[in-house]
Amino acid sequence: MIRTLLMATAAVAVAITPVAAAAPKGTSAAASATLPASNPFAKASTLPFQAPDFSRIKDSDYLPALLAGMAQQKREVTAIANNPATPTFDNTVAAMERSGLLLERAGLAFSAVNGANTNDTLQATDTKTAPLFAAHNDFIYLNAKLFQRFKYLNDHQAELNLNPEQAKLLDVYYKQFVHAGAQLPPAKQAELKTINKRLSTLQTSFTQKLLAAAKAGALHVNDAAALGGLSEQQMAAAQQAAKDRKVDGYVLPLQNTTQQPALSDLTSHATRQQLMDASLNRAEHGDANDTRATISEIAQLRAQKAALFGVDNFADYNLYDQMAKDRATAVGFLARLAPPVAAKERQEWSDIVALAKSQGANFQPTAADWNFYSEQIRKQRYALNQDDLKPYFEIHKVLTDGVFFAANQLYGITFQERHDLPTWNPDMLTYEVFDADGKPMGLMYFDYWKRDNKSGGAWMSNLVNQSYLRGTQPVIYNVANFTKPAPGQPALISFDDVTTMFHEFGHALHGLFAAQTYPTLSGTSVARDFVEFPSQFNENWALDPKVLPHYAVNYKTGATIPPDLVKKILAARTFNQGYDQGEALEAARLDLDWHSLPASAPRQDVDKFEAEALANGGFDTKDVPPRYRSSYFLHIWSNGYSASYYAYAWTRMLAQDAFAWFEKNGGLTRANGQRFRNMVLSRGNTEDLAEMYRGFVGHDPDINPYLQYYGLTGGAAANTTPPPMPATAVPPPPPAAAPTPKKGERG
Ligand SMILES: [Zn+2]
Numbered sequence: 001m002i003r004t005l006l007m008a009t010a011a012v013a014v015a016i017t018p019v020a021a022a023a024p025k026g027t028s029a030a031a032s033a034t035l036p037a038s039n040p041f042a043k044a045s046t047l048p049f050q051a052p053d054f055s056r057i058k059d060s061d062y063l064p065a066l067l068a069g070m071a072q073q074k075r076e077v078t079a080i081a082n083n084p085a086t087p088t089f090d091n092t093v094a095a096m097e098r099s100g101l102l103l104e105r106a107g108l109a110f111s112a113v114n115g116a117n118t119n120d121t122l123q124a125t126d127t128k129t130a131p132l133f134a135a136h137n138d139f140i141y142l143n144a145k146l147f148q149r150f151k152y153l154n155d156h157q158a159e160l161n162l163n164p165e166q167a168k169l170l171d172v173y174y175k176q177f178v179h180a181g182a183q184l185p186p187a188k189q190a191e192l193k194t195i196n197k198r199l200s201t202l203q204t205s206f207t208q209k210l211l212a213a214a215k216a217g218a219l220h221v222n223d224a225a226a227l228g229g230l231s232e233q234q235m236a237a238a239q240q241a242a243k244d245r246k247v248d249g250y251v252l253p254l255q256n257t258t259q260q261p262a263l264s265d266l267t268s269h270a271t272r273q274q275l276m277d278a279s280l281n282r283a284e285h286g287d288a289n290d291t292r293a294t295i296s297e298i299a300q301l302r303a304q305k306a307a308l309f310g311v312d313n314f315a316d317y318n319l320y321d322q323m324a325k326d327r328a329t330a331v332g333f334l335a336r337l338a339p340p341v342a343a344k345e346r347q348e349w350s351d352i353v354a355l356a357k358s359q360g361a362n363f364q365p366t367a368a369d370w371n372f373y374s375e376q377i378r379k380q381r382y383a384l385n386q387d388d389l390k391p392y393f394e395i396h397k398v399l400t401d402g403v404f405f406a407a408n409q410l411y412g413i414t415f416q417e418r419h420d421l422p423t424w425n426p427d428m429l430t431y432e433v434f435d436a437d438g439k440p441m442g443l444m445y446f447d448y449w450k451r452d453n454k455s456g457g458a459w460m461s462n463l464v465n466q467s468y469l470r471g472t473q474p475v476i477y478n479v480a481n482f483t484k485p486a487p488g489q490p491a492l493i494s495f496d497d498v499t500t501m502f503h504e505f506g507h508a509l510h511g512l513f514a515a516q517t518y519p520t521l522s523g524t525s526v527a528r529d530f531v532e533f534p535s536q537f538n539e540n541w542a543l544d545p546k547v548l549p550h551y552a553v554n555y556k557t558g559a560t561i562p563p564d565l566v567k568k569i570l571a572a573r574t575f576n577q578g579y580d581q582g583e584a585l586e587a588a589r590l591d592l593d594w595h596s597l598p599a600s601a602p603r604q605d606v607d608k609f610e611a612e613a614l615a616n617g618g619f620d621t622k623d624v625p626p627r628y629r630s631s632y633f634l635h636i637w638s639n640g641y642s643a644s645y646y647a648y649a650w651t652r653m654l655a656q657d658a659f660a661w662f663e664k665n666g667g668l669t670r671a672n673g674q675r676f677r678n679m680v681l682s683r684g685n686t687e688d689l690a691e692m693y694r695g696f697v698g699h700d701p702d703i704n705p706y707l708q709y710y711g712l713t714g715g716a717a718a719n720t721t722p723p724p725m726p727a728t729a730v731p732p733p734p735p736a737a738a739p740t741p742k743k744g745e746r747g
Pocket of ligand 1: 001002503504507532535
């Protein structure tokens with residue numbers, strides 16, 4: 001996944017849905033602080049590439065730097081808005097891009113350490129600044145004077161003689177103002193503010209209720225016998241969880257998704273069913289934690305908000321800046337996937353029922369039993385033992401002879417380790433990256449090992465953004481949560497971890513190759529349904545016949561990974577994908593249906609609405625419940641993914657289709673890599689993304705490589721006509737800033 005700041009990274013605030021609520025009072029006083037020169041953020045770092053000097057930065061330095069950064073940018077923005085001169089591109093648009101340097105400097109460093117190496121001070125800083133960032137965003141996008149300048153420029157664009165990147169930048173700003181409501185008449189603006197305020201309250205309330213509901217929904221078991229099948233370690237964890245809650249016996253806490261890890265291991269059908277029911281109904285107990293009234297109101301208000309903008313539904317309102325561009329395209333994408341996915345779901349289900357019967361099951365299997373049996377089938381069919389694989393994946397070898405090697409073969413870039421640059425943890429690796437012509441192009445940090453003070457999952461982000469305007473080159477980091485070896489032991493990782501390394505480095509390449517003048521359009525600052533394309537694409541090189549033998553070498557014997565193990569890895573990839581793809585796509589469909597309601601629709605009965613949406617989606621939802629039910633679908637109600645959950649599958653479609661282009665054209669070659677770099681990886685958000693994509697592969701995205709990748713080709717004939725892509729360019733705005741779900745959890 002990728003992380004961007006939910007704040008003004010450049011001059012432009014990057015919130016997906018600019019909130020048009022009034023800025024909270026009292027923020028200006030807090031933000032008027034000036035920064036003492038002794039604060040390490042007061043000036044740009046003098047280290048190479050302006051890398052933050054973590055040897056000098058103290059935890060207590062972030063808060064004053066962030067507050068002073070907001071105050072500084074407010075002064076800059078106010079000066080731009082009040083400029084008596086006629087608006088020009090330079091005194092308005094470029095001026096915005098030049099503003100906010102302190103805020104960006106401190107904000108990027110803060111986001112990095114708070115995510116990967118947090119503590120109480122950093123968390124307190126986060127709590128304190130989060131609402132201030134929202135208000136800061138409003139300060140920019142609800143500034144009527146500032147909007148008038150952008151409107152003037154937009155109206156006079158023909159006379160401005162802008163180059164394509166400048167034209168795109170102006171358009172991105174202008175549309176973001178409009179999207180925030182700057183163009184609405186005063187009465188509608190007032191209505192919008194009321195709706196936004198209520199939505200903000202409801203979203204916070206949803207998050208808090210869900211947190212409490214998930215905690216309360218944990219399965220409490222008194223009798224150890226009911227937990228047969230769990231390992232000693234799992235039992236100890238369950239006992240500890242009970243102790244933490246001051247109850248007797250055992251507690252199985254709920255994870256965010258419908259499926260729960262213990263369902264693969266529990267031998268008792270009754271316990272599995274109890275755990276599954278606890279998961280499905282966690283937020284539907286009719287108590288204070290029940291989220292249903294909250295979400296039906298959110299859905300209604302979002303529909304009403306879209307109507308204020310003259311748009312039929314919230315999905316169309318929210319997808320204006322995405323590659324898919326509208327609801328119909330996203331729904332059409334899911335509809336084409338439904339038949340082959342449903343066929344695979346049913347085929348897998350029949351295997352499960354047959355296995356349960358053969359083992360004398362005296363119950364009718366349900367979704368609660370799926371993982372228990374599918375794990376047995378996986379072991380029978382693939383006999384893929386992680387312990388057999390791990391000796392071939394020594395992390396440094398994977399990084400230098402796998403990840404770096406593939407990038408060198410494709411793009412000509414080289415890497416040199418550096419030991420002189422301070423990091424936030426001594427285990428981190430630092431590399432300087434050189435272009436094919438030997439010119440330095442940026443820095444890469446890797447923070448791979450799991451720690452208690454690190455958020456889960458894996459992600460990429462920038463410490464310094466690339467921009468010709470500012471003369472900055474990218475400083476990028478990848479974070480993961482791999483299990484650290486005991487001292488003196490080799491650092492062996494799983495193939496899943498290997499895939500994660502390639503994935504996150506795919507994001508890094510998107511950032512490293514950025515070649516933009518304006519930071520707002522730079523590198524990974526693209527739409528939600530595009531940003532996971534370069535990363536998922538890059539995963540493919542892990543198994544490339546030229547790359548794999550180069551890094552997958554037994555750390556003891558020096559032997560290359562044997563072909564039968566490779567075959568097993570490949571075969572295992574399509575296993576259970578009916579379920580895995582199905583549950584995610586069903587959730588995506590649920591998301592789009594909730595955000596397809598017209599403003600005139602009454603508040604919905606959540607369970608009835610959900611049942612109908614799932615029945616109409618075309619998937620086998622009886623045996624495969626959605627990855628998230630409506631009542632605990634955090635992504636769409638408060639995490640910035642409303643009407644956008646389809647983006648995960650969409651970008652996988654792009655990744656596999658683009659990889660198919662490589663395979664057709666000779667695979668891993670410098671020429672192919674250069675073309676991809678020139679046409680996609682170096683382009684940031686400077687072009688219409690659908691056109692950028694078409695330009696590279698020569699056609700609209702084709703779903704077939706995706707279906708083949710997951711083995712979804714055996715079912716009923718799907719209509720595999722390429723999805724219709726609107727021909728008109730609707731440019732996407734600045735970075736997708738939602739906290740995106742972790743890679744490896746597949747969202
Ligand atoms: Zn990613």
